[in-house]
Amino acid sequence: MTEQTSATPDALTLADLERRVEQQRQRPAHGHDALIACDRLVRIFAGQGGEVQALQGLDLLVAKGELMALVGASGSGKSTLLNILAGLDVPTAGGASVAGFDLLAMDSRSRLRYRREVVGFVWQQTARNLLPYLTAAQNVALPMRLSGIVKGRRQRAARTAELLEMTGVAHCRDRRPHQMSGGEQQRTAIAVALANHPALVLADEPTGQLDSATAEQVFATFHTVNEELGTTVVLVTHDTAVASAVHRTVAIRDGRTASEVLRRTTTDDQGRIMTTAREYATVDRAGRLQLPGDFTQALEIRDRVLLELEPDHITVRPDQAP
Ligand SMILES: Nc1ncnc2c1ncn2[C@@H]1O[C@H](COP(=O)(O)OP(=O)(O)OP(=O)(O)O)[C@@H](O)[C@H]1O
Numbered sequence: 001m002t003e004q005t006s007a008t009p010d011a012l013t014l015a016d017l018e019r020r021v022e023q024q025r026q027r028p029a030h031g032h033d034a035l036i037a038c039d040r041l042v043r044i045f046a047g048q049g050g051e052v053q054a055l056q057g058l059d060l061l062v063a064k065g066e067l068m069a070l071v072g073a074s075g076s077g078k079s080t081l082l083n084i085l086a087g088l089d090v091p092t093a094g095g096a097s098v099a100g101f102d103l104l105a106m107d108s109r110s111r112l113r114y115r116r117e118v119v120g121f122v123w124q125q126t127a128r129n130l131l132p133y134l135t136a137a138q139n140v141a142l143p144m145r146l147s148g149i150v151k152g153r154r155q156r157a158a159r160t161a162e163l164l165e166m167t168g169v170a171h172c173r174d175r176r177p178h179q180m181s182g183g184e185q186q187r188t189a190i191a192v193a194l195a196n197h198p199a200l201v202l203a204d205e206p207t208g209q210l211d212s213a214t215a216e217q218v219f220a221t222f223h224t225v226n227e228e229l230g231t232t233v234v235l236v237t238h239d240t241a242v243a244s245a246v247h248r249t250v251a252i253r254d255g256r257t258a259s260e261v262l263r264r265t266t267t268d269d270q271g272r273i274m275t276t277a278r279e280y281a282t283v284d285r286a287g288r289l290q291l292p293g294d295f296t297q298a299l300e301i302r303d304r305v306l307l308e309l310e311p312d313h314i315t316v317r318p319d320q321a322p
Pocket residue numbers: 045046047052053054072073074075076077078079080081
């Protein structure tokens with residue numbers, strides 16, 4: 001006689017399983033409360049010499065109201081990511097949403113609305129941000145006229161004046177770009193990016209063409225905008241002064257987020273303000289973790305490691321096997 005075994009463990013009834021499925025369905029989606037949620041984002045470019053995988057499963061969450069920096073070596077995928085978030089490029093695979101807009105599924109109409117109303121952009125090249133034959137005020141008013149969000153000439157003029165004041169370039173109101181310094185042009189560009197009340201402002205190397213004192217003023221403008229309007233700001237930068245002045249800097253390596261630095265400001269007993277910075281390695285959605293090269297080299301770690309689970313940490317040891 002053969003013994004009969006049940007495939008379902010005794011303790012689990014069909015009702016239990018149905019409850020589990022229901023709980024699973026009701027779990028909030030990945031990054032549901034974030035302004036930006038990138039989930040295993042992939043972007044492959046097909047070139048003459050073959051395919052380039054610019055983004056290789058990048059995960060990133062950015063909260064509403066954050067001011068953060070993206071850093072990484074040349075070719076690591078920063079601009080590719082920014083172009084996708086700006087709605088100018090479409091990922092090959094994965095998931096990406098900004099302020100509830102699904103960047104992979106938008107039709108051309110929602111893409112246009114997204115680019116006009118949800119996101120503002122500041123480029124590195126000052127000449128790319130402003131139309132040369134318009135004054136600063138006309139440049140700021142243009143996106144409002146195109147989108148129709150701010151109706152009426154008087155309302156547009158009032159918002160233009162307010163934005164030029166906030167970005168510190170009210171004195172450039174009637175000047176054309178060639179009559180302004182590089183820093184004034186970038187601060188006007190920030191006002192243009194803000195014209196339609198975007199939830200997010202993206203900036204690709206916005207201080208790249210400026211000397212360090214001017215760069216500091218432009219960065220201070222992003223800070224003001226973030227604090228006063230609550231606009232989320234994501235900056236790509238090679239400028240270490242900028243990268244170390246934000247609360248969170250995410251490093252991208254080979255098309256993935258590799259590590260991040262979080263800075264905390266505290267006040268000690270004597271009222272002195274201290275900033276502490278800690279570097280964290282990123283664990284992606286598949287559980288992958290990149291160990292920093294200087295750590296692995298110091299312990300001559302290659303190919304594989306021994307992992308041990310402890311109550312409150314995981315130990316990683318070099319493989320000592322012969
Ligand atoms: N349109 C494209 N066609 C083919 N390959 C591309 C294209 N755009 C980017 N790439 C490639 O994708 C990779 C990532 O490029 P990306 O410009 O995103 O890097 P980056 O980190 O912004 O670099 P940098 O700091 O130099 O601006 C690079 O290998 C680049 O050559």
